[in-house]
Amino acid sequence: LATDEVEFLGFRINARGVQPTQDKVKANMVLRDQQYQHRQQLFTTHGLPEVMVSDNAAAFTSNEFQNFMISNGIRHVTIAPYHPASNGQGERMVQTMKKALQRR
Numbered sequence: 418l419a420t421d422e423v424e425f426l427g428f429r430i431n432a433r434g435v436q437p438t439q440d441k442v443k444a445n446m447v448l449r450d451q452q453y454q455h456r457q458q459l460f461t462t463h464g465l466p467e468v469m470v471s472d473n474a475a476a477f478t479s480n481e482f483q484n485f486m487i488s489n490g491i492r493h494v495t496i497a498p499y500h501p502a503s504n505g506q507g508e509r510m511v512q513t514m515k516k517a518l519q520r521r
Contacts (some may be wrong), residue, residue: 452481453481456485460489465489465491466491467492468491468492468493468494469486469492469493469494470494470495470496470504470507471494471495471496471504471507472496472498472504473495473496473498477493477495478495
């Protein structure tokens, strides 16, 4: 770091603005690669769906995820915000998993 720079939470702050440090950039690249590999493994095991229904969480609306869906020919449908009943099957699965984990 130069004398006119400060590092805070993985970002270098100086007169030019805020930039991520090299370590943070490397960590983000590794994380993205791991997420991509996880999706590939999941879809390799179960096959590619024609349509995926999800909520509007950031994980599902990111450019990276949208590009993954487009490149694999998967149509992505998002449910109405604040209306979990639109994704009843998914919500039921979450409820079932929570109950199973509470029993342990």
